[in-house]
Amino acid sequence: MIDSYGFLKLTIDSLSEQIVVMDSTGLIRFVNQAWVDFGLENGCMTPVGWDGVNYLRVCEAAAATGDGFGVSALHGIRRLMADGCGTFTLEYPCHGPNVFRWFMMTVKHFKHLDENFYLVTHRDITKRKQAEEAVSQLARLDGLTNIPNRRAFNDFLDSEWSRSIRQGQPLSLALIDIDHFKLVNDTYGHQRGDECLERVAEVLRAHRKRPSDFFARYGGEEFVYVFGGSTSEDVHLVVQQLLSGIRELALPNVKSPVGRFVTASAGLATLYPKAGWKPNALIEAADALLYEAKSLGRNQLAWRAANHPHAETPPKANLPIDARP
């Protein structure tokens, strides 16, 4: 009995993976129940079922619209068919309007009575992807302040840097450092120091104006703010407001030579990134300005006007046009 077609079909129909078998022209020759159910649930069932449908043509049509799955699936299946053996796997998102969903497609070649067939399975891997996503999110958050950490900042800066090069846009970056933070720890204890960092992080969060702005804990008592597509002239007031926001928290730091409450200093720089330059050029420029703000007495912003968009090298020689207490 277990050799019978009916028994094997029932077995394959009980699998939760969606299964389709196509021949070497891409023509669908078999589908299991999970495949049919998925088609019905997601409105991608043809009126006549799957008979006569060509899987490769479906992928080609999707690829022609620029669909990422269509492009990758087509490329992988064609390579597998050319090689005549092996397995092709592809993980792809298949999100609906209200559903986050990932699948893994596996394509395997087999022969039956001298004819080539390709077994395609689609397995739901959403749970695994959600777990990976959660781990990756956690790895990018600072454990104390719950804002993005240095790793997240590095990734953001790299991609924003490339985007700015492509679009010829300016990129501004502010380094913000709490003044005499060691005195907070020494005077009130490490716990109060931690609370101070958390409150400062809240100020950064509250001052985010546009989705493209990005902030992170850079390390220790230093924070970073990135403003895509903006010059220092555009955003220096925002950074001034950040420093005011930190002062207005009125967190005590009685031993600070600057004042009774916690203050911060900032360096704000802008570059028009160019191919061949490294994002570090922008960090170094902001760091030099932060050093300047500290040297000038702290509790202030030092910033430079943007370099000319056609400048050939990262400028160091622009004079500061503002450094105010």
Ligand SMILES: Nc1nc2c(ncn2[C@@H]2O[C@H](COP(=O)(O)OP(=O)(O)OP(=O)(O)O)[C@@H](O)[C@H]2O)c(=O)[nH]1
């Ligand atoms: N509570 C707490 N302290 C931290 C943390 N990370 C770094 N620090 C402390 O931050 C202090 C930084 O001290 P310094 O680098 O001397 O800088 P500063 O006292 O802020 O002085 P200036 O930056 O020159 O104004 C050190 O005492 C570090 O121990 C943290 O996560 N929590």
